Amino acid sequence: MRHDRSLHLRARQYIYEILESHAESTRVGVSVNRVIIFFITLSIGVTVVESVPRFREGYEPLFHALEFVCLVFFSIEYYVRIWIAAEHVPYRETSALRAGWAYMISPQGIVDCLAVMPLWVAMLGFDDLRVLIILRVLRVLKFARYSSGMRSLLEVLESERRALLACLVILGCATLVSATAMHIVEGHAQPDKFGTIPDAMWWAIVTLTTIGYGDVVPVTGVGRMIASVTIVGGLVMIALPVGIVANAFSDVIHRRDFIVNWSMVARVPLFSHLTAGDIAHIMQLLQARQIDRGDVIFRRGDPATAMYFIAEGDVEIELGPEEKGRRIRLGTGHFFGEIAVLKRAERSATVKAVSRVRLLVLDAADLRALISREPGIARKIDQIVEGRTGRNLNLEIADLEGQDEVSSEKDVTLEKTA
DSSP states (O other): OHHHHHHHHHHHHHHHIIIIITTTTSHHHHHHHHHHHHHHHHHHHHHHHHTSHHHHHHHHHHHHHHHHHHHHHHHHHHHHHHHGGGGSGGGTTSOHHHHHHHHHTSHHHHHHHHHHHHHHHHHTTOOOHHHHHHHHHGGGGGHHHHOHHHHHHHHHHHHTHHHHHHHHHHHHHHHHHHHHHHHHHHTTTOHHHHSSHHHHHHHHHHHHTTOOOSSSOOOSHHHHHHHHHHHHHHHHHHHHHHHHHHHHHHHHHHHBSSOOOHHHHHTSGGGTTSOHHHHHHHHHHOEEEEEOTTOEEEOTTOBOOEEEEEEESOEEEEEOGGGTTOEEEEOTTOEESHHHHHTTOBOOEEEEESSOEEEEEEEHHHHHHHHHHOHHHHHHHHHHHHHHHSOOOOOOHHHHHHOOOOOOOOOOOOOOOO
């Protein structure tokens, strides 16, 4: 019985690594992702083509067969994701039932549920084609899981929600003011179009958003003056949210060459003891860099501005003359560069990418602030360095906050993923 349970847990962890943890870094994970993307594309394509009468009449059995296959596939995927939910870092301390429910009510879980909803709707006897088409087309939202660009955009919308809400409030105020003015000026001339403020608001929103359908236009001189001011105001209304989103999106793209997720952070042994809230905080601090093969990450003697975690790939560390130029190769899960940062020293080695490398970068100031918040990280670094070099760095919070002297201590610390 115990063996069966152990086998069950190992199988769940293995599938979790394929679908979530290592989905973009292993051949199996990449292949599974491509299969899922293929079925998403196939399902949406079938829905679109089926809406054409001549295709629907000629190939209806084929369309139904393909839709059934897609539904079965998405159903299996949905149930598997509920099953492996307990392996996600935030839910590892909860029961499998609660973890599954937490996934089901999460945004990704809701999207996956919508993907299989047509099957349940049909089983319940609702055969309204319009409802089924809407549910099937919503599968396009599943692309967000596999597109770093879409995820970055969602992150931008989340981070800039207050500014965007302010733009929406401004747009609402401008719509109300311009609609009221046009109602007063044009109401008597065009009572069917500007007779009430709600009627005039249609013209106002269309004009402010610079769409200008042309179905409602002012006919009086004063009305045209108000319309001119509204059109100019509309340019500002469009520029505000577009500028906010564009700048934030550009910042995310330049700051992150790939998406930092829970799995990447949770695999770092230094952070393994942290709570879900702390890991979420660290995710906001980490920046992502992608280094091509042969590129130098930093050189001996460079100022220490950050520490690095290897999310994927290999690097080679060339130690200084005091270490006889010894070379050390590090792979996924290792980290380097933290000692020079904490001791405010110059780099003691040169680090070069052996293959294409994905790095999680933690800025020096953020690292010191993090250790001030979580002293256990400093103690863990002490233990690792002592185990590797036989020396204890005696890292103290006061050393990280109040000293400006540059330490002569220069070490390269290695850590292997547990």
